[in-house]
Amino acid sequence: MKSFIVHYQEIALKGKNRPWFIARLVRNIRQAVGGLGVREVRVLMGRIEIVLGPDASWEAVRDRLSRVFGIGNFARAGRAPLDVDAIAAEILNDLGPDDPPTFRVSARRADKRFPLTSPQIEREVGGRIKEARGWTVDLEDPALTIRVEALTTDAFYSFGKEPGPGGLPVGASGRVACLLSGGIDSPVASWRMMRRGCRVLFVHFHSYPILSRASQDKARELARLLTAFQFDSRLVLVPFGEIQQRVVLTVAPPLRVVIYRRLMLRIAERIARANRAQALVTGEVVGQVASQTLENLSTIGSVAGLPVLRPLIGMDKDEITAEAQRLGTFPISIIPDQDCCTLFTPRHPATKARRHEIELAESQLPIDEIVTGAVGAAAIEEFHFPPRAADVET
Ligand code: ATP
Numbered sequence: 387m388k389s390f391i392v393h394y395q396e397i398a399l400k401g402k403n404r405p406w407f408i409a410r411l412v413r414n415i416r417q418a419v420g421g422l423g424v425r426e427v428r429v430l431m432g433r434i435e436i437v438l439g440p441d442a443s444w445e446a447v448r449d450r451l452s453r454v455f456g457i458g459n460f461a462r463a464g465r466a467p468l469d470v471d472a473i474a475a476e477i478l479n480d481l482g483p484d485d486p487p488t489f490r491v492s493a494r495r496a497d498k499r500f501p502l503t504s505p506q507i508e509r510e511v512g513g514r515i516k517e518a519r520g521w522t523v524d525l526e527d528p529a530l531t532i533r534v535e536a537l538t539t540d541a542f543y544s545f546g547k548e549p550g551p552g553g554l555p556v557g558a559s560g561r562v563a564c565l566l567s568g569g570i571d572s573p574v575a576s577w578r579m580m581r582r583g584c585r586v587l588f589v590h591f592h593s594y595p596i597l598s599r600a601s602q603d604k605a606r607e608l609a610r611l612l613t614a615f616q617f618d619s620r621l622v623l624v625p626f627g628e629i630q631q632r633v634v635l636t637v638a639p640p641l642r643v644v645i646y647r648r649l650m651l652r653i654a655e656r657i658a659r660a661n662r663a664q665a666l667v668t669g670e671v672v673g674q675v676a677s678q679t680l681e682n683l684s685t686i687g688s689v690a691g692l693p694v695l696r697p698l699i700g701m702d703k704d705e706i707t708a709e710a711q712r713l714g715t716f717p718i719s720i721i722p723d724q725d726c727c728t729l730f731t732p733r734h735p736a737t738k739a740r741r742h743e744i745e746l747a748e749s750q751l752p753i754d755e756i757v758t759g760a761v762g763a764a765a766i767e768e769f770h771f772p773p774r775a776a777d778v779e780t
């Protein structure tokens with residue numbers, strides 16, 4: 387019987403909430419391996435066993451598991467009758483073409499009634515594998531450790547332990563709304579929040595029909611890619627071009643960027659609340675651009691009645707770029723588009739927009755009407771992983 391065994395590290399520490407975290411992780415794993423011929427996902431003695439059906443492939447399941455947050459590590463595993471010949475035969479059958487330079491068998495008896503001691507199981511099973519494959523035994527620092535556990539009615543074996551993505555199961559920490567531009571930073575910020583167990587609602591501001599649809603297409607592509615980490619996503623596309631045109635009519639050029647951002651946060655907050663999200667997330671980084679000085683971050687963030695989380699705040703661009711490349715969002719982010727904030731944006735935005743100047747400029751604008759209009763005009767798209775036939779095609 388083929389299976390994967392999953393260990394959850396961090397969530398094991400969560401005290402009274404532990405059963406709830408584990409149930410969430412099991413649910414997420416079930417969803418992640420959908421369509422792959424997995425027969426069962428169940429909790430077993432402080433870990434999770436994923437039983438593969440006859441047609442399921444190790445590689446396909448492994449690929450999905452590598453994106454399920456909350457998994458500390460996982461390993462290929464199986465069960466065999468309680469007999470050293472049978473255990474060795476099953477292991478040899480599952481080992482595949484791997485050819486590690488050294489190996490060892492490490493045994494435990496969960497049920498001490500099994501007639502062989504743990505060292506005897508190790509010697510007997512190890513000897514059979516050595517003979518069949520010609521591998522060298524190294525008890526100190528083996529390249530491959532094969533674990534055998536003697537249970538009451540059968541034996542359990544596992545090998546090839548791989549690190550999981552860590553973090554907490556998506557959904558365990560509640561919901562946040564991330565302002566998703568087409569750039570490099572905000573997709574990484576979204577991913578980091580997912581890894582901490584948050585389901586992320588994506589909010590994208592675009593300037594169609596004043597500009598092309600390119601930024602919306604990028605936001606969709608990014609949402610689609612990131613959905614592989616949270617399984618169900620919602621993307622809210624908010625028209626922002628007309629709003630910018632209104633700002634340009636009354637606001638002096640150096641103040642515009644800060645005012646655009648404050649409007650975005652107000653609109654995003656409304657959308658967040660309507661979707662039961664408890665915080666806003668941006669890809670902002672101290673000092674990265676003129677709108678991200680400490681003064682401006684504070685002036686921008688002060689309009690929101692929800693916490694504004696900035697998971698990348700202290701990161702260098704190189705680090706963010708490397709993470710975007712690992713995630714696969716980077717090639718999408720660098721596709722050229724006319725971001726809505728390049729539209730009507732002055733070359734020299736104020737680095738220290740004074741709060742009273744900003745408030746004075748905003749008093750010339752019907753803020754509430756603008757926010758309500760934008761929320762009403764927003765379009766919603768849903769994404770699923772694995773994708774469903776009805777998902778938006780682009
Ligand atoms: P990113 O690479 O994520 O776009 P950036 O370096 O381009 O970041 P800015 O353009 O200054 O930074 O934007 C700062 C943050 O404001 C973004 O990380 C994002 O969270 C939000 N933001 C900017 N433009 C948009 C947009 N068009 N739609 C949604 N959010 C946006």
Ligand code: MG
Pocket residue numbers: 567568569725
């Ligand atoms: Mg940007």
